[in-house]
Amino acid sequence: MATWAMASHGRWAWLTVALTLTILAPSPTVGIFLQGTETSYARFPKWDACTNATFSFEFRTTQSEGLLMYADDGGRFDFFQQMMHTGGRIRLILNIVNGRDGRVQIDVGRSVNDGHWHRVVIRRHRMETTLLVDGVSDSRSSFGSDFNFGNTESNSEMFIGGLPNEMHDNIHQLALPSALYKTRFRGSIRNVIYGNCTCQRTRGRMIEGVGVTVRPREACDVRDPCRRGCLCVSGDTEPTCDCTELKCVTGECVGVFIFRP
Numbered sequence: 001m002a003t004w005a006m007a008s009h010g011r012w013a014w015l016t017v018a019l020t021l022t023i024l025a026p027s028p029t030v031g032i033f034l035q036g037t038e039t040s041y042a043r044f045p046k047w048d049a050c051t052n053a054t055f056s057f058e059f060r061t062t063q064s065e066g067l068l069m070y071a072d073d074g075g076r077f078d079f080f081q082q083m084m085h086t087g088g089r090i091r092l093i094l095n096i097v098n099g100r101d102g103r104v105q106i107d108v109g110r111s112v113n114d115g116h117w118h119r120v121v122i123r124r125h126r127m128e129t130t131l132l133v134d135g136v137s138d139s140r141s142s143f144g145s146d147f148n149f150g151n152t153e154s155n156s157e158m159f160i161g162g163l164p165n166e167m168h169d170n171i172h173q174l175a176l177p178s179a180l181y182k183t184r185f186r187g188s189i190r191n192v193i194y195g196n197c198t199c200q201r202t203r204g205r206m207i208e209g210v211g212v213t214v215r216p217r218e219a220c221d222v223r224d225p226c227r228r229g230c231l232c233v234s235g236d237t238e239p240t241c242d243c244t245e246l247k248c249v250t251g252e253c254v255g256v257f258i259f260r261p
């Protein structure tokens with residue numbers, strides 16, 4: 001009897017310890033999950049993609065083809081379209097000059113559809129645009145006379161993973177209508193960060209989405225412990241603060257891209 005009582009007590013003690021650890025252990029965080037259905041997309045704020053702007057985010061997927069992001073000038077010439085194509089490689093197609101023949105295509109690297117987090121960055125520097133995928137980069141220059149990306153009034157918002165199906169009714173408002181017919185992205189997104197025409201980076205929050213789940217939330221949305229001037233970066237369980245100081249050197253923000261996913 002006494003032995004049973006002790007054993008039973010011991011079992012309860014372990015259960016209590018296990019429960020306490022479960023409560024204290026950080027819960028896994030994810031971010032935004034897009035279901036990749038025929039209607040899914042996430043809408044983010046506009047990107048002021050002027051000649052010194054940056055835009056970056058992290059994604060995780062096993063899909064081999066899909067639209068990652070799209071933004072345009074409301075239907076004239078300018079657009080940015082980033083996607084995964086043939087075997088999960090990243091391609092950026094853009095036009096920042098006034099004219100249909102100003103298109104530039106940048107392909108970077110190996111397949112990234114391995115179910116791990118990857119980070120893509122688009123960085124502008126006057127006529128040159130750079131695409132970085134996990135720190136591996138390639139650049140292309142645009143040729144023309146005007147390198148401004150539309151104008152902030154009439155530009156579209158930033159779409160991630162697909163475009164709203166309502167746009168079928170207003171296809172002339174798309175500078176690259178084929179974006180509407182791309183395979184939608186199925187996977188997770190986190191750390192959507194804007195360099196909005198300045199060297200200062202800000203986190204972008206989803207405005208609205210279809211076919212999207214937002215829980216478990218990414219670490220920086222649960223808790224942002226960073227002091228002013230520092231950028232919160234979500235890790236798998238915890239946020240970290242990136243306090244890199246960014247300086248503008250001949251129109252380019254320097255010190256930005258030291259990042260390890």
Ligand SMILES: *[C@@H]1O[C@H](CO)[C@@H](O)[C@H](O)[C@H]1NC(C)=O
Nearest residue numbers: 045046048152194196203204
């Ligand atoms: C970037 O700038 C545009 C245009 O001024 C603004 O509409 C948008 O909200 C900004 N984005 C963020 C993430 O602050």
Ligand SMILES: *[C@@H]1O[C@H](CO)[C@@H](O)[C@H](O)[C@H]1NC(C)=O
Nearest residue numbers: 050051052197198199248251
């Ligand atoms: C970025 O470009 C805008 C206009 O295109 C300019 O007003 C701003 O000063 C530039 N910022 C830096 C840090 O170069």
